[in-house]
Amino acid sequence: MSDSILEIRHLSKTFGNHAVLKDVDFTVRKGDVTSIIGASGSGKSTLLRCINLLETLTTGEILFHSESVTGGKINQNAYRARVGMVFQSFNLFNNLTVLDNCVIGQRKVNRVKKDEAVARAKFYLKKVGMLPYINARPAQISGGQKQRVAIARALAMEPEVLLFDEPTSALDPEMVGEVLDVMKELAAEKMTMLVVTHEMSFARDVSSQVVYMADGVIVEEGPPSQVLVSPKDLRTREFLRRFLGE
Amino acid sequence: MLEQLFSDIGIIWAKYGTVYLTGIWNTLVLATVSTLIGCVIGFVCGILQTIPCAKGDNLAKRFFLKLLRIVIRIYVEVFRGTPMILQAVFIYYGMPYFFGMAFRDIWTVSILVVSINTGAYMAESVRGGIMSIDAGQFEGAKAIGMNHFQTMLSVILPQTLRNILPQIGNNYIINVKDTSVMFIIGFQDFFAVHKMVSGAVFKYFPSAFLEMGGYLFLTLLASFLLRALEKRLQGKGNYELVSEDQLVMTAGTYQFSGAAPYEEKSRDYQGEKP
Numbered sequence: 001m002s003d004s005i006l007e008i009r010h011l012s013k014t015f016g017n018h019a020v021l022k023d024v025d026f027t028v029r030k031g032d033v034t035s036i037i038g039a040s041g042s043g044k045s046t047l048l049r050c051i052n053l054l055e056t057l058t059t060g061e062i063l064f065h066s067e068s069v070t071g072g073k074i075n076q077n078a079y080r081a082r083v084g085m086v087f088q089s090f091n092l093f094n095n096l097t098v099l100d101n102c103v104i105g106q107r108k109v110n111r112v113k114k115d116e117a118v119a120r121a122k123f124y125l126k127k128v129g130m131l132p133y134i135n136a137r138p139a140q141i142s143g144g145q146k147q148r149v150a151i152a153r154a155l156a157m158e159p160e161v162l163l164f165d166e167p168t169s170a171l172d173p174e175m176v177g178e179v180l181d182v183m184k185e186l187a188a189e190k191m192t193m194l195v196v197t198h199e200m201s202f203a204r205d206v207s208s209q210v211v212y213m214a215d216g217v218i219v220e221e222g223p224p225s226q227v228l229v230s231p232k233d234l235r236t237r238e239f240l241r242r243f244l245g246e
Numbered sequence: 247m248l249e250q251l252f253s254d255i256g257i258i259w260a261k262y263g264t265v266y267l268t269g270i271w272n273t274l275v276l277a278t279v280s281t282l283i284g285c286v287i288g289f290v291c292g293i294l295q296t297i298p299c300a301k302g303d304n305l306a307k308r309f310f311l312k313l314l315r316i317v318i319r320i321y322v323e324v325f326r327g328t329p330m331i332l333q334a335v336f337i338y339y340g341m342p343y344f345f346g347m348a349f350r351d352i353w354t355v356s357i358l359v360v361s362i363n364t365g366a367y368m369a370e371s372v373r374g375g376i377m378s379i380d381a382g383q384f385e386g387a388k389a390i391g392m393n394h395f396q397t398m399l400s401v402i403l404p405q406t407l408r409n410i411l412p413q414i415g416n417n418y419i420i421n422v423k424d425t426s427v428m429f430i431i432g433f434q435d436f437f438a439v440h441k442m443v444s445g446a447v448f449k450y451f452p453s454a455f456l457e458m459g460g461y462l463f464l465t466l467l468a469s470f471l472l473r474a475l476e477k478r479l480q481g482k483g484n485y486e487l488v489s490e491d492q493l494v495m496t497a498g499t500y501q502f503s504g505a506a507p508y509e510e511k512s513r514d515y516q517g518e519k520p
Binding site: 052054056077078079080081082084085087089090091092093094095096097104105108109110131132133134135136137140150153154157 | 300382383385386387388389390391392393396400401404405408481484485486487488
């Protein structure tokens with residue numbers, strides 16, 4: 001397993017006495033585009049937040065290139081800089097322009113020189129089609145545009161894995177497409193991605209692996225052709241029937 | 247009656263005008279410098295108080311953070327909960343007992359007292375300001391690997407500053423007026439001038455009239471300037487599009503330069519799109 005970037009081992013997470021994740025095992029390999037699907041409350045987002053260490057794990061560990069990031073040996077901020085995250089609610093910095101949103105992490109965390117950071121930020125903003133808006137502030141652009149900037153901000157750190165936490169769920173229907181297009185492009189470029197999503201078409205057409213979660217456990221995982229088309233587990237079948245049925 | 251008042255004011259002003267002006271100047275300098283230092287104290291307390299403390303951290307760090315919070319809390323409660331006039335006396339006359347030396351410069355001790363008093367109020371204002379920033383921005387910064395201090399300095403505090411500017415203005419105006427209590431340790435502010443002049447010429451009301459007008463002028467000026475600053479910090483309402491690519495469509499803001507790209511007379515027209 002030399003090409004595995006992230007390995008999640010026996011991950012459990014409880015809030016109070018409510019177990020959100022129960023002994024989750026899961027591996028992300030380089031170039032994988034993994035869609036995590038499942039009903040609300042099944043622990044998908046928590047899994048993603050645990051991977052980015054936004055939540056502390058109750059038990060279990062996360063290995064990044066076979067090194068534990070939860071043991072306290074690795075600098076957590078340095079690890080986060082290499083694992084990008086895109087949030088449902090964008091979480092852009094409201095006091096900074098679109099360009100500065102994409103520059104600040106490179107400057108402060110990666111200590112990149114200013115012109116280099118600006119050039120890279122512009123490169124990724126162009127990629128997501130937001131180059132004309134570099135002087136705008138987050139409050140002045142639409143939701144879909146914000147999400148594209150958030151993707152550019154994460155990309156500008158040149159991470160090895162990108163985590164997407166329901167990136168299109170807070171968007172108006174007509175803006176979902178523009179964000180998905182960017183994500184498809186990234187997938188085509190072999191970016192390693194882990195996407196929590198309710199967009200079944202994305203899971204089916206773009207991802208290389210689909211994970212179905214229910215009640216804090218991974219019920220089924222495999223290529224989309226298997227999980228989405230001929231699921232083995234009854235719960236997966238039920239979920240898909242409800243989701244795609246009507 | 248009124249003529250009497252104005253002629254009295256005229257007499258006082260002719261004789262003590264420059265003294266009043268010096269008083270105003272001293273009041274302004276003391277209030278301004280102390281408010282600025284107080285803001286710095288407040289922001290530092292704000293940053294330190296909000297250092298995240300996770301369950302997984304080691305014991306020494308958690309103990310230190312807890313201690314830090316308690317110290318800040320005590321500082322805030324003590325200096326917010328006692329009169330500034332008493333704090334001035336306490337510090338000015340207390341120094342020789344504790345450190346074996348007195349303040350030689352009345353300015354130093356005055357600025358010190360007003361600053362730490364303002365800092366106690368500001369610490370709470372800043373804490374409130376930080377809490378008003380949505381958690382998402384903290385997470386956004388965390389997710390790209392920024393640490394607490396980087397997040398605070400580049401993302402959170404600039405927004406906090408803008409949000410609590412009305413509070414800072416409040417404190418500044420309060421300081422302009424309340425530095426008058428520093429006469430107790432012999433600071434020559436605007437109000438101390440009134441005590442001196444009225445005592446010398448026995449014209450209490452005309453001098454008080456002057457003082458009222460003077461203070462009101464100062465505070466009105468301060469609120470005007472603060473409003474202007476607030477507006478400036480709000481930033482531009484619009485932004486410039488940087489379109490190197492003429493074909494880029496930018497909803498609602500597209501500038502038609504003669505013809506739209508999809509019209510046949512446009513230079514960029516490349517045939518009918520299917």
